[in-house]
Amino acid sequence: MQQTGTDRVKRGMAEMQKGGVIMDVVNAEQAKIAEEAGAVAVMALERVPADIRAAGGVARMADPTIVEEVTNAVSIPVMAKARIGHIVEARVLEALGVDYIDESEVLTPADEVYHLQKRDYTVPFVCGARDLGEATRRIGEGASMIRTKGEPGTGNIVEAVRHQRMMQGQIKKIVNMAEDELMTEAKNLGAPYDVLRDIQQNGKLPLVNFAAGGIATPADAALMMQLGSDGVFVGSGIFKSEQPDKFARAIVEATTHYEDYGRIAELSKGLGTAMTGMDITSLADHERMQDRGW
Amino acid sequence: MLKIGVLALQGAVREHVQSLEANDVDVVVIKRPEQLQEVDGLVFPGGESTTMRRLINKYGFFEELQQFVNKEKPIFGTCAGAILMARELIGDEDPFLKAMDIAVERNAFGRQRESFEATLKVESVGDDIEAVFIRAPIISNVGQSVDVLATFNGQVVAAQQGPFLACSFHPELTEDRRFHQYFVDIVRKQQPVVG
Numbered sequence: 126m127q128q129t130g131t132d133r134v135k136r137g138m139a140e141m142q143k144g145g146v147i148m149d150v151v152n153a154e155q156a157k158i159a160e161e162a163g164a165v166a167v168m169a170l171e172r173v174p175a176d177i178r179a180a181g182g183v184a185r186m187a188d189p190t191i192v193e194e195v196t197n198a199v200s201i202p203v204m205a206k207a208r209i210g211h212i213v214e215a216r217v218l219e220a221l222g223v224d225y226i227d228e229s230e231v232l233t234p235a236d237e238v239y240h241l242q243k244r245d246y247t248v249p250f251v252c253g254a255r256d257l258g259e260a261t262r263r264i265g266e267g268a269s270m271i272r273t274k275g276e277p278g279t280g281n282i283v284e285a286v287r288h289q290r291m292m293q294g295q296i297k298k299i300v301n302m303a304e305d306e307l308m309t310e311a312k313n314l315g316a317p318y319d320v321l322r323d324i325q326q327n328g329k330l331p332l333v334n335f336a337a338g339g340i341a342t343p344a345d346a347a348l349m350m351q352l353g354s355d356g357v358f359v360g361s362g363i364f365k366s367e368q369p370d371k372f373a374r375a376i377v378e379a380t381t382h383y384e385d386y387g388r389i390a391e392l393s394k395g396l397g398t399a400m401t402g403m404d405i406t407s408l409a410d411h412e413r414m415q416d417r418g419w
Numbered sequence: 420m421l422k423i424g425v426l427a428l429q430g431a432v433r434e435h436v437q438s439l440e441a442n443d444v445d446v447v448v449i450k451r452p453e454q455l456q457e458v459d460g461l462v463f464p465g466g467e468s469t470t471m472r473r474l475i476n477k478y479g480f481f482e483e484l485q486q487f488v489n490k491e492k493p494i495f496g497t498c499a500g501a502i503l504m505a506r507e508l509i510g511d512e513d514p515f516l517k518a519m520d521i522a523v524e525r526n527a528f529g530r531q532r533e534s535f536e537a538t539l540k541v542e543s544v545g546d547d548i549e550a551v552f553i554r555a556p557i558i559s560n561v562g563q564s565v566d567v568l569a570t571f572n573g574q575v576v577a578a579q580q581g582p583f584l585a586c587s588f589h590p591e592l593t594e595d596r597r598f599h600q601y602f603v604d605i606v607r608k609q610q611p612v613v614g
Contacts, residue, residue, distance in 0.1 A: 128535055141466050141498070145429045176496045200469050223531075
């Protein structure tokens with residue numbers, strides 16, 4: 126008797142990614158650079174978030190040709206993004222054999238009310254969250270991995286820090302709370318009660334929690350690890366930097382050795398210019414990707 | 420107390436640490452090559468094998484690991500770990516540590532959507548071991564001095580050669596500590612008798 130698509134199999138896949146860096150790539154050549162640098166997985170997409178931001182318009186699932194090209198180029202797992210609530214994009218990516226789907230706010234949402242019923246799929250999903258309420262709602266829908274939303278494509282770490290601090294603080298609060306206070310907290314957070322109860326009993330989220338959205342330097346990656354992230358996604362930070370291969374290697378090493386400051390100093394030398402960053406306050410409300418989804 | 424290291428470059432490190440600690444050993448999280456000298460046994464956790472071998476080379480672990488193998492210090496490799504220990508990898512890739520006389524085929528069951536769990540009999544460990552297979556390899560060939568511990572649909576998924584133990588699945592993802600206990604016993608037996 127063998128069972129596919131169980132929680133243990135789907136969440137387990139993310140467990141294997143812990144301590145690692147998942148990199149956005151737009152073609153086979155970038156995928157190979159990422160793999161060579163020690164990425165644990167690649168995210169295949171048509172444009173990195175910074176370019177999506179610059180291009181405007183509607184951002185959709187990548188052309189399947191890109192996904193296939195990337196899949197054929199590397200042996201590490203391949204992830205791809207579907208629009209929030211876009212059932213068919215997700216099913217198409219599943220049919221293509223991608224290893225993980227990111228139901229992502231980086232793309233233009235297809236549904237402003239409902240997220241995907243991720244439990245129905247054999248392929249696992251990762252979803253973004255700004256706080257524990259959002260994270261647990263996605264877990265309730267069947268997400269197998271959580272990441273902070275941050276503010277994608279800005280090269281500014283401030284929002285990812287805000288979201289991870291928020292989540293870690295809320296987890297601590299749940300763990301230390303009396304059991305009879307839990308239902309009210311579930312109401313206040315808009316969180317499924319059962320998921321909160323699980324967190325309280327086990328002292329942690331029931332799945333892996335990565336950081337994403339604004340990581341641009343090795344020090345940024347190490348910072349997110351110190352704040353309790355299990356690993357990091359780097360979107361525009363690598364291939365929008367001056368020397369992508371060097372940046373990729375340095376970010377991987379800083380993620381592994383996030384508390385070894387002498388080493389981070391060494392590996393940060395002579396990397397060239399990081400991607401250009403943006404002040405979050407310069408973004409108009411409609412330009413904030415993190416506010417997509419709920 | 421026995422000291423067992425978990426190679427902590429990437430992957431399911433925390434789960435292995437917990438499974439080992441439940442078996443009353445001191446666990447060392449290994450991030451630097453010289454730490455290998457202080458442990459009696461080593462676990463290669465599940466993770467991404469391509470990534471792990473790159474990081475092992477890059478961070479200068481290879482020679483220390485080879486010495487570990489040459490001294491016949493016990494190693495337990497799960498999934499990616501089994502790939503690192505094989506003498507031969509099916510396909511065009513070069514083998515890595517060659518600690519065990521086994522040939523391993525990566526992602527033999529397919530991609531993530533084909534990942535699965537099943538209950539298996541593992542020789543000397545238990546009749547009802549819950550095995551979680553994630554983009555798992557199979558052991559497609561074993562040498563004469565290798566003992567097959569478990570098969571799934573006729574494919575070898577766990578094997579032992581003296582102090583070296585490899586399996587395709589992830590005992591660290593379940594609450595069942597028997598497989599780790601089996602490894603701890605191997606490490607214990609390998610200790611020189613004092614007195």
